[in-house]
Amino acid sequence: MNPEPSNLATRVRRHAAIYAALWRNSVAREMSFKSNFLLWIVVEFLWFGLQLGFIDVIYLHTDHIASWSKWQVILLVGASHFIQQIFQAFFLTNCTQLSELIRTGRLDFMLLLPMNTRFLVSLRQVDLGGFVNGASALVVMGYAAKQLHLLPDAAQIAGFFVLCVIGIFIHYSLMFLLASTAFWTVRAQGIVWGYYSMFNIARYPDAAFQGFFRGFFTFAIPMLLVANVPVKLLINRLESPQQLFWLLGMAIVCFIISELFWRLSMRHYASASA
Amino acid sequence: MQKYWHVIKIGFANTLVYRVNFLFRCAFGLIPLLASIYLWRTVYRDKSGDVGGYSLAGMISYYLMVTIVDTLTAVNEDDWQIAADIKDGNISQFLLKPINYLVYRLCLFFSGRIIFSAVSILPVGIFIFCWRSYFVAPHGGVALGCFLLSTILTGFLQFFMSFTMALMAFWLLEVSTLIFMVFAFEYIAGGHLFPLNILPPLVANVLNYTPFPYQLYFPVGIYLGQVKGAALGRGLVIQAGWVLFFYVLARVVWSRGIRKYSAVGG
Numbered sequence: 001m002n003p004e005p006s007n008l009a010t011r012v013r014r015h016a017a018i019y020a021a022l023w024r025n026s027v028a029r030e031m032s033f034k035s036n037f038l039l040w041i042v043v044e045f046l047w048f049g050l051q052l053g054f055i056d057v058i059y060l061h062t063d064h065i066a067s068w069s070k071w072q073v074i075l076l077v078g079a080s081h082f083i084q085q086i087f088q089a090f091f092l093t094n095c096t097q098l099s100e101l102i103r104t105g106r107l108d109f110m111l112l113l114p115m116n117t118r119f120l121v122s123l124r125q126v127d128l129g130g131f132v133n134g135a136s137a138l139v140v141m142g143y144a145a146k147q148l149h150l151l152p153d154a155a156q157i158a159g160f161f162v163l164c165v166i167g168i169f170i171h172y173s174l175m176f177l178l179a180s181t182a183f184w185t186v187r188a189q190g191i192v193w194g195y196y197s198m199f200n201i202a203r204y205p206d207a208a209f210q211g212f213f214r215g216f217f218t219f220a221i222p223m224l225l226v227a228n229v230p231v232k233l234l235i236n237r238l239e240s241p242q243q244l245f246w247l248l249g250m251a252i253v254c255f256i257i258s259e260l261f262w263r264l265s266m267r268h269y270a271s272a273s274a
Numbered sequence: 275m276q277k278y279w280h281v282i283k284i285g286f287a288n289t290l291v292y293r294v295n296f297l298f299r300c301a302f303g304l305i306p307l308l309a310s311i312y313l314w315r316t317v318y319r320d321k322s323g324d325v326g327g328y329s330l331a332g333m334i335s336y337y338l339m340v341t342i343v344d345t346l347t348a349v350n351e352d353d354w355q356i357a358a359d360i361k362d363g364n365i366s367q368f369l370l371k372p373i374n375y376l377v378y379r380l381c382l383f384f385s386g387r388i389i390f391s392a393v394s395i396l397p398v399g400i401f402i403f404c405w406r407s408y409f410v411a412p413h414g415g416v417a418l419g420c421f422l423l424s425t426i427l428t429g430f431l432q433f434f435m436s437f438t439m440a441l442m443a444f445w446l447l448e449v450s451t452l453i454f455m456v457f458a459f460e461y462i463a464g465g466h467l468f469p470l471n472i473l474p475p476l477v478a479n480v481l482n483y484t485p486f487p488y489q490l491y492f493p494v495g496i497y498l499g500q501v502k503g504a505a506l507g508r509g510l511v512i513q514a515g516w517v518l519f520f521y522v523l524a525r526v527v528w529s530r531g532i533r534k535y536s537a538v539g540g
Contacts, residue, residue, distance in 0.1 A: 039451035046458040054467045061325040061472065062317045185294065194302025201309045208316040213308065 015119055026126035037129060044085070044133040051077050051203060052140070066207035071147040072235055073205060078141035079234075080203035080227035082134050083164050087171045089130025094122050095175045099182035108271050118262055122176060145234070152234050163230035163244070166251045170226055171199075173254035176262070183265040202227045222250040277373060278381050285385030293393050300345070300394040304401050310467075311337055311405070326472030332498060334408040336469050339494040341401070344466070345394045347429040347490075349436040352383050356440035357449045360535070369532070376437065376524060383433050413499025420506060424493035427513045431489055434520035441524070444531030465491030471500055485520070488513040 030037050055077055059070040068076075098121060101107040110120050145152070152160070178195050201223040206214065209224065217223045225247045232238045289296075311334050318330040325333065356379060359365050368375045402409060412418040439456055443449045461467065463486035470478050470491045481487055492509055495501035501509055 033448075036448050036451065039448075039455075043451050043454045043458070046455060050458055050462045050467070053462060057468055057473060058313075058317060060474070062321055064320065065313065066316045066320070194298055197302055197306050200306040204309055204313055208313050209309075210312075213312060 015115065018115060018120075019123060022124060023126055027128065029125075030128050040129045041132050044129065045136065048081050048133070048136065048140075051081070065205060068205040068207060069148075071144045072231075075141055075144040075148070075150075075235065076205060076227055076231045077203045078137045078144060079160075079164070079231045080199070082137035082141070083167045083171070083202070083227055083230075084199055085130045085134040085137060086164070087130075087168045087175075089127050089134065090168070091122060091172045091175065092130075093127055094124050095172075095179040097124075098176075098179040102182050102269075105271055107269070117266075118176075118259075122172070148235070150235060156234055159233050160230045163233060163247060166247055167226035167230065169251045170222055170247075170254050173251070173258040174221065177254070177258040180258070180261055180265045183268055198223055218246070219250070222247070222254070225250060278377060281373075281378055281381040282385045285382040286389060288382075289386045289389040293389065296390050296393040297397065299350075300390070301397045304341070304397060307337055307341055308401075326469070327500070328469060328472065331408045331410055333469070334405060335410045335498060336494060338402055338405060338409055339497050340466060340490060341398060343425055343428060343490055343493050345391050345398060346387060346425060347432050349383065349432050350390075352379065352386070352433070353436040353440040353453055354450075356437060357443040357453075360441070360443040360531075361447075365535070376528065379437060380433060387429065410498065412497050413502065417496055417499060417502070417506075420510065421493050421497040424496055424510060424513060427510070427517055428489060428493050430517045431485065431513065431520060434517065434524050435485065435489070438520060438524045438527050441527045441531050444534050460486055460489055463487065464489040465494065469495070469500070471495070485516045488516050 052074065055070070055073050058065065059073075063069070065073065101110070101121065107117075107121075110117055113120065175195055198221065201217055204224075206218070206224040206228045209217070214224065218225055225243065229238070229243050229247045232243070238244070314325075314333050314337075315330065317325070318333070328336065365375060368378065412421060435456075436453075439453060440449060442452055446452070463470075463481050463484060465487060470481055470487055473481070488509075492501065492513060496506060496509075
């Protein structure tokens with residue numbers, strides 16, 4: 001193998017080959033604990049049902065939340081769950097395990113490998129259950145769309161998925177940023193857990209919030225953009241294309257910040273092993 | 275009893291190490307709570323009158339009280355640690371010493387909660403201060419007394435249920451799925467997401483036959499005067515009954531588990 005991959009194409013090809021190997025590895029691991037794999041899917045099902053139950057209970061007592069009808073909110077909860085599950089499939093375990101890699105010093109071995117360390121740390125494992133749960137979210141969205149007599153055209157659907165990918169990228173950048181604080185605090189579980197609890201906000205209609213809260217979770221931590229913008233595209237509620245640009249812009253900003261912080265952390269890293 | 279006092283002191287020292295972690299955890303935990311409050315405020319703004327017997331102030335106070343009771347009584351690491359102790363063979367040392375593992379764990383739970391609550395005073399205090407105009411006083415002196423008693427019972431119930439569940443590690447390789455499943459039920463049926471009495475009466479009644487409402491909803495309901503009179507006395511007896519039930523269950527499961535135990539890793 002060329003120790004100094006000079007051009008971009010070879011590097012990309014090599015990383016793709018490595019990623020394929022990581023996938024095979026993950027599939028083999030998941031399949032060796034089949035019952036556990038299925039049980040985790042059941043757990044996620046329960047939590048998804050619980051979110052839907054909450055919305056259902058609220059709408060027992062009102063017929064709209066700031067101009068959002070029940071099935072529109074269900075559509076939003078579904079989209080938020082979809083984004084979260086696909087994020088979970090690719091990135092979540094890897095982010096939460098970063099503090100473990102630092103604490104045990106296993107990160108040293110990864111630093112020695114002739115490849116981008118962030119790439120390896122971020123994509124080491126694939127959580128296949130996330131795809132199953134993501135599919136269940138799409139089923140719920142389909143049902144909600146039927147209740148709304150919604151028939152989005154192909155462009156809308158394609159746009160929806162593109163916006164979802166941007167949303168996943170935002171989640172990833174922010175989670176990775178928080179996970180990187182483990183270089184200083186060693187135990188970052190509290191922080192990672194904290195971000196996880198913020199996922200909750202993404203599934204609420206942005207119009208339900210005002211003032212500082214809304215501003216903060218739109219422009220500082222863009223939780224209220226991640227799922228709201230793709231759903232608004234589907235239900236024809238986007239007042240202007242401005243929100244699309246905000247979503248994209250925030251994704252780029254979040255990624256740049258997380259990359260800068262990662263580089264800073266790398267320089268700070270002093271290794272834990274002997 | 276002095277040995278358990280030492281355990282409590284060790285628990286203090288151990289959890290104090292993670293105080294910053296606790297602070298983050300608590301502060302982040304307030305964000306979804308804030309979101310729920312805003313959501314309800316939007317619902318109330320567009321309709322006149324109450325929701326299932328709750329005024330806006332009542333509803334907001336409900337969530338504030340949930341935060342307080344949860345901070346004081348929730349199990350957050352103990353079950354994982356107990357399961358890990360069993361899997362890694364760490365409990366062998368307790369079998370050889372004149373120390374009761376259940377009491378040992380209870381002491382650690384107690385000290386952990388004290389530290390967590392102490393750390394939480396700052397963020398929770400600020401949070402409640404910001405919402406003070408909506409914060410209602412307890413529904414009379416009796417309610418306050420019963421609330422405190424019920425909160426203590428809730429702590430015991432939380433602990434014994436988690437302890438029993440973590441003991442499944444004697445039989446199962448992986449208990450985290452089980453813990454998360456039960457946690458999901460606790461979350462919705464315990465009243466974390468919304469007050470249980472805004473549910474359709476049939477559903478709310480069925481839930482009352484499970485231990486979940488007594489893990490959170492019940493003390494909060496007492497404080498707000500949603501549970502009162504005969505239902506209050508009866509509820510306290512039922513809650514104490516559940517505590518006793520899970521205590522006995524924990525002892526039984528423990529003694530059976532020990533027979534199954536093979537001291538992995540020794």
